[in-house]
Amino acid sequence: MKMFVDGKWVDSVTGNTSSIINPATGEVVDSVPRGNREDVKVAVDVAKDRLKKWSAMSPIERSRLLYGISDVVRTNVEGLAQTLTMEQGKPLYEARSEVMGFVGCLEYYAGLTGRFRSAQVPFTSGEGYSLVTKKPVGVVGAIVPWNFPVSLLGWKLSPGLAAGNTFVVKPASTTPLTDLKLAEVMTNAGLPAGVLNVVTGPGSVVGEELLENPKISKIAFTGETGTGKRIMGQAALTIKRVTLELGGSDPMIVCDDADIDLAVEGAAFGRFRNAGQICTSVKRLFLFQSIASDFIRKFVEKVKLIRVGNGLDPHTVMGPVHSEHQRKEVQQMVEEATGRGAHVLIGGRSPSGTEFDKGYFFEPTLLTEVDYDSRIVREECFGPALPIFIVRDLEEAIERANDSIYGLGSSVWTKNLERAQYASEMIEAGTTWINSPPISRPEVPFGGFKQSGIGRELGVEGLEYYYETKTTQVYEYGKGKKWRYPEN
Numbered sequence: 001m002k003m004f005v006d007g008k009w010v011d012s013v014t015g016n017t018s019s020i021i022n023p024a025t026g027e028v029v030d031s032v033p034r035g036n037r038e039d040v041k042v043a044v045d046v047a048k049d050r051l052k053k054w055s056a057m058s059p060i061e062r063s064r065l066l067y068g069i070s071d072v073v074r075t076n077v078e079g080l081a082q083t084l085t086m087e088q089g090k091p092l093y094e095a096r097s098e099v100m101g102f103v104g105c106l107e108y109y110a111g112l113t114g115r116f117r118s119a120q121v122p123f124t125s126g127e128g129y130s131l132v133t134k135k136p137v138g139v140v141g142a143i144v145p146w147n148f149p150v151s152l153l154g155w156k157l158s159p160g161l162a163a164g165n166t167f168v169v170k171p172a173s174t175t176p177l178t179d180l181k182l183a184e185v186m187t188n189a190g191l192p193a194g195v196l197n198v199v200t201g202p203g204s205v206v207g208e209e210l211l212e213n214p215k216i217s218k219i220a221f222t223g224e225t226g227t228g229k230r231i232m233g234q235a236a237l238t239i240k241r242v243t244l245e246l247g248g249s250d251p252m253i254v255c256d257d258a259d260i261d262l263a264v265e266g267a268a269f270g271r272f273r274n275a276g277q278i279c280t281s282v283k284r285l286f287l288f289q290s291i292a293s294d295f296i297r298k299f300v301e302k303v304k305l306i307r308v309g310n311g312l313d314p315h316t317v318m319g320p321v322h323s324e325h326q327r328k329e330v331q332q333m334v335e336e337a338t339g340r341g342a343h344v345l346i347g348g349r350s351p352s353g354t355e356f357d358k359g360y361f362f363e364p365t366l367l368t369e370v371d372y373d374s375r376i377v378r379e380e381c382f383g384p385a386l387p388i389f390i391v392r393d394l395e396e397a398i399e400r401a402n403d404s405i406y407g408l409g410s411s412v413w414t415k416n417l418e419r420a421q422y423a424s425e426m427i428e429a430g431t432t433w434i435n436s437p438p439i440s441r442p443e444v445p446f447g448g449f450k451q452s453g454i455g456r457e458l459g460v461e462g463l464e465y466y467y468e469t470k471t472t473q474v475y476e477y478g479k480g481k482k483w484r485y486p487e488n
């Protein structure tokens with residue numbers, strides 16, 4: 001494929017390309033241009049040029065257009081999901097659900113376009129009033145990771161387009177294909193050419209140009225906390241607005257009164273969906289002592305049923321991890337934990353067999369007796385391995401849960417609503433799910449405490465980050481005297 005700029009497929013000025021690899025087979029799926037700073041500058045100039053007209057479109061027109069685009073994306077789900085599975089590795093059923101999530105998010109914000117009320121604020125002095133109104137931020141640089149290339153693009157595009165901004169998108173280097181196809185589908189469905197541009201290439205080149213380019217007003221970033229720190233530093237040079245959705249190490253707390261079967265299902269879904277590569281995957285499991293052995297026995301039985309394989313096989317429950325680098329990381333974290341005395345209950349290695357030879361597979365893994373200073377606890381384990389801890393009570397669970405640099409998601413499993421509310425109050429995380437694994441919804445804000453991020457995506461709150469607030473002070477004739485400069 002090529003890059004998508006100004007509604008057209010273009011090569012990079014470098015003429016260089018990069019191969020996109022299927023994580024299940026190691027085979028080349030396609031190639032994309034290896035863009036450089038010049039390519040980004042061209043795309044940014046196009047996006048800047050289209051801003052005036054796009055932001056001037058009436059909210060109702062923009063709303064109708066976005067609803068229409070979401071309908072067209074829905075009719076393309078199957079093709080987009082196939083591409084997503086082939087470049088990312090996730091099973092087809094998860095890929096379909098991700099594309100449908102994109103559609104749902106776009107529809108949600110299509111419905112909010114023009115629904116914002118602005119304020120008229122009278123001056124307490126009686127001299128007049130202010131109008132507090134909203135303006136689009138401008139050209140947004142959207143930097144997207146490889147774990148959810150479609151939905152995390154949707155979390156940025158949907159509110160951003162609804163608010164009247166234009167975009168230059170940089171997909172992750174290893175998952176650009178579905179984003180490129182989406183840009184074409186959306187443009188064919190009526191999005192004006194140049195409102196959404198996609199430039200492919202390395203973060204260190206294409207990403208850095210987005211961070212430095214003075215015509216970009218905002219960076220919407222999802223990725224690792226380490227990259228987020230770099231983004232924040234570079235964006236500071238031209239005071240760009242930033243939203244940072246970063247890493248997590250989410251605790252799941254199962255109390256003694258929880259529905260154990262439900263919680264086991266939740267833990268399996270919460271840890272192994274997308275092969276454990278979700279910012280809000282369950283990454284540390286805390287079980288009350290009295291239910292721990294029952295829970296662990298059932299959990300191991302559940303994990304045995306997780307069928308690992310190529311995402312295109314309809315029987316596959318869990319696909320490969322995304323890359324060899326990622327597989328090694330998970331392997332090393334497991335080995336470091338066992339070196340410190342952890343016990344592997346199930347998994348702990350790559351599966352054997354010819355179907356797994358060329359892909360980046362790793363077995364779903366459960367660990368107990370894990371030293372709390374192991375990497376798998378202290379860092380973000382972005383893969384299918386889960387440390388399990390036994391705790392005395394809720395206080396100990398909360399204390400452990402909060403002992404992390406991260407604060408993204410968390411879950412509490414109990415039938416006692418008072419207990420759940422207390423835990424939610426005390427856990428330092430942007431979201432706490434009660435009796436549910438992590439599921440994001442477009443209508444509620446999402447984001448992190450601590451080093452898990454800055455700002456919020458989704459919900460009405462997410463829309464706010466795509467606006468500047470404009471104040472117009474109006475002095476009624478003959479009343480605005482207070483500022484007059486003294487004459488001698």
Ligand code: NAD
Nearest residue numbers: 144145146171172203207208223224227245246247248279
């Ligand atoms: P990453 O930080 O390696 O890359 C993310 C994006 O940043 C990619 O497009 C990459 O090319 C780009 N990039 C890299 N270096 C850059 C630079 N110097 N300048 C500009 N752009 C640069 O992250 P990843 O490995 O693709 O994604 C996994 C991470 O994302 C995990 O830590 C996960 O927790 C996090 N994540 C967070 C959320 C959330 O909403 N909080 C959601 C999903 C994933």
